[in-house]
Amino acid sequence: MNRPGSTIAAIATAVAADMGSVAIVRISGPQAQAVGRRVFRPASGRHHGWESHRVLYGHVVESASNQVLDEVLLLYMQAPRSFTGEDVVELHCHGGLVCVQRVLEQVLANGAEAAAPGAFSQRAFLHGRLDLTQAEAVAQVISARSRRAAALALAGLDGGVYRRIEVLRRLLLEQLAQMEAHLDFEDDLLPLNPVVVKEKIQTVTEDLSRLVEDSRQGQYYQQGLKIAIIGCPNVGKSSLLNRLSGRDRAIVTDYPGTTRDLLETEIVLRDIPITLMDTAGIRQTGNPVEQLGIARSRQAFTQVDVIILLFDVNLGWSEADQALANEIPEHVPHLRVGNKVDLLNQNKDQSNNTLKFPLAISAITGQGMEAFTNALLNCCGLTDLERLETSLNRRQTSLAQKAIQSLVRLDNTEKNKLPWDFWTIDLRDAVQYLGEIIGQEISEDILDEIFSKFCIGK
Ligand SMILES: Nc1nc2c(ncn2[C@@H]2O[C@H](COP(=O)(O)OP(=O)(O)OP(=O)(O)O)[C@@H](O)[C@H]2O)c(=O)[nH]1
Ligand SMILES: [Mg+2]
Known part of the structure; x- marks a missing residue:
């Protein structure tokens, strides 16, 4: 610096x-x-x-x-x-x-x-033109990849994050001040009721928890999601990528094994920036080039937030599809989507088990895309997005979580009827963490570290 x-x-x-x-x-x-x-x-x-x-x-x-x-x-x-x-x-x-x-x-x-x-x-920041959350919001406004991300960042620039945190910090400070007064002048003051104090602190904990949960969703607007389309050859993965990106990005042919490499494209879905990956169809093959492509498809399993597992509804959910589903690591959510539903109407034979799969789309005609988009965002835990007003960034969220942990420790303090000194330790920690969010109790080193992540010229 x-x-x-x-x-x-x-x-x-x-x-x-x-x-x-x-x-x-x-x-x-x-x-x-x-x-x-x-x-x-x-x-x-x-x-x-x-x-x-x-x-x-x-x-x-x-x-x-x-x-x-x-x-x-x-x-x-x-x-x-x-x-x-x-x-x-x-x-x-x-x-x-x-x-x-x-x-x-x-x-x-x-x-x-x-x-x-x-x-x-x-x-x-140092000259008091912006508080820390506003300074961070500047960087977020600039890097916003969707309108909603920009709107959330602008709310932060307007002091939205600062106000939410400062109110909670003040509530905790009030409690802390009371306790310290009692430690010093116990005889002169009315006794403090731990139950009442605990309740006040509880409201802060709940408010912070809501904020953290909202921020998890808000960060999707800021950082976006990474999604891979996986499936057997020829089910229409590249066609789906082309439809979602609105361009002829990937080569589509009716030869199984067309896509040989990971192919990424940036799209915005309901204001969420998404990096979408097309992958090589996974199957047993003797072709060494295709094998390399398939190895890359498998690598994608662990690099993404969500997997779209695409299959052909006309062929039904096959053993090969199930084998693929089994390969997906448990912690990566996946969505099973049947493609080529437009052909289904023409195929008289509907004896297979396609109807068990409510998510049926056509990458060619666009049928079922609305329900598919809803399901995809649900799969990422993105619900009730309209309500979001404030969103913390990662640094702020992790400090809010630390503050919550300190406050939760007070449950035991109260249960075990420990004296007020014990309360003040955790309470002071929580106040400190919230102060760090807005830059009120923060060392020069940490400041340098925060700002060094910005780009030159900001
Ligand atoms: N009727 C119909 N045809 C589709 C649909 N989606 C894809 N196709 C056709 O299916 C064939 C394969 O499509 P691709 O998108 O190349 O399939 P892929 O899954 O990427 O295939 P690989 O890259 O080989 O793994 C092409 O002839 C597409 O036109 C669909 O929804 N309806
Ligand atoms: Mg393909």
């Missing part, structure tokens, strides 16, 4: 060749304006008009050669009215790869140091 008080710079926008008409170099720190003045030559010829929140037009020029590196707009934001709470200068350059890189190099050669990942957000 950069030293506090240094002036830092980085490209704040995505960098890609041939993409984006504008790219932004952001400079933050006490020297931001000085650095800006060194690299920027205003079109008006004079360096007047450096007022806060005003846009200047001009060029970034290499001082030694006098060469123009880019035509830019410059935006100066004086502390504390900026994202970081420091003096900030933004240079709005042309997009793509080259100009913005050269502008950054020029800025770094003139008194700014390269910003470490997350450095801007960390400064925003």
Whole structure:
């Protein structure tokens, strides 16, 4: 991480060749304006008009050669009215790869140091512009892969996570304060009733548990799900992947053994980002290429959150299908789905056991896809999604879980009628964990660790 008080710079926008008409170099720190003045030559010829929140037009020029590196707009934001709470200068350059890189190099050669990942957000936090949950939400807003993920992250940015946690932390602090008062001045105060105290703490535990459960679902919006389509050859796995992705992504033929490799595609299903994998149909074969593909299909078993086990309803649930089902590790949920139901109507012979399988679809006509999607999300425990308002990220969830564990330990403390000193130990731990979520009781090392997971320029 950069030293506090240094002036830092980085490209704040995505960098890609041939993409984006504008790219932004952001400079933050006490020297931001000085650095800006060194690299920027205003079109008006004079360096007047450096007022806060005003846009200047001009060029970034290499001082030694006098060469123009880019035509830019410059935006100066004086502390504390900026994202970081420091003096900030933004240079709005042309997009793509080259100009913005050269502008950054020029800025770094003139008194700014390269910003470490997350450095801007960390400064925003340290200057009290954002609490920790809001700073983390910035990263989540940016990385959101669906509208719903963005909406949940924006709720966090708005302080939604902070407020939920802070209320609970305060409730616990009140109880803690009471206990400590009793430890110090027992004789002067009315006695505390452990049952009443326990009840108050219980409501906090329940609220936290709900939040953790919601977050488990919310994280699917953020991180997405990984799903593999597995099945015997020719049942329509590649066709299903093509239908779900809305493109002709995988090769489909009526030759069994068409797919030879794992093939991944990104889709969004009911606002949940999903990495969908097509796999080689699993069977006994002498073909060495197909064998390699099949080995990869089997590897997919353990890499995914859910497996769609596809079979052909016209052939019914065969022994081969059952053998495959037996291979799926127990902890990986799987959904059995019958495909090619459109052919079933034409086949007069329905003596097989297809009707036992309520989930029948057609990858070709799209029949049954709605029920299939519902079942798939149910299979991942994704229910009642509309209700979600707040979602903790992984770091926050694990701290909330630790707080719950501390509070649950108080059950024993109460049952065994232990004195108040014992209560305060676990209660203080719980308060500490909740404080860490919102960044109130957190060491510098942990902060560095959290922010270093951000990208450069955030
Ligand atoms: N009528 C009908 N045909 C289907 C359906 N799904 C797939 N097919 C056909 O079944 C054949 C095999 O489809 P694929 O998608 O290649 O099957 P696969 O499971 O990927 O096969 P492998 O890659 O060989 O394991 C193709 O001729 C598809 O057009 C369906 O729902 N209805
Ligand atoms: Mg295939």
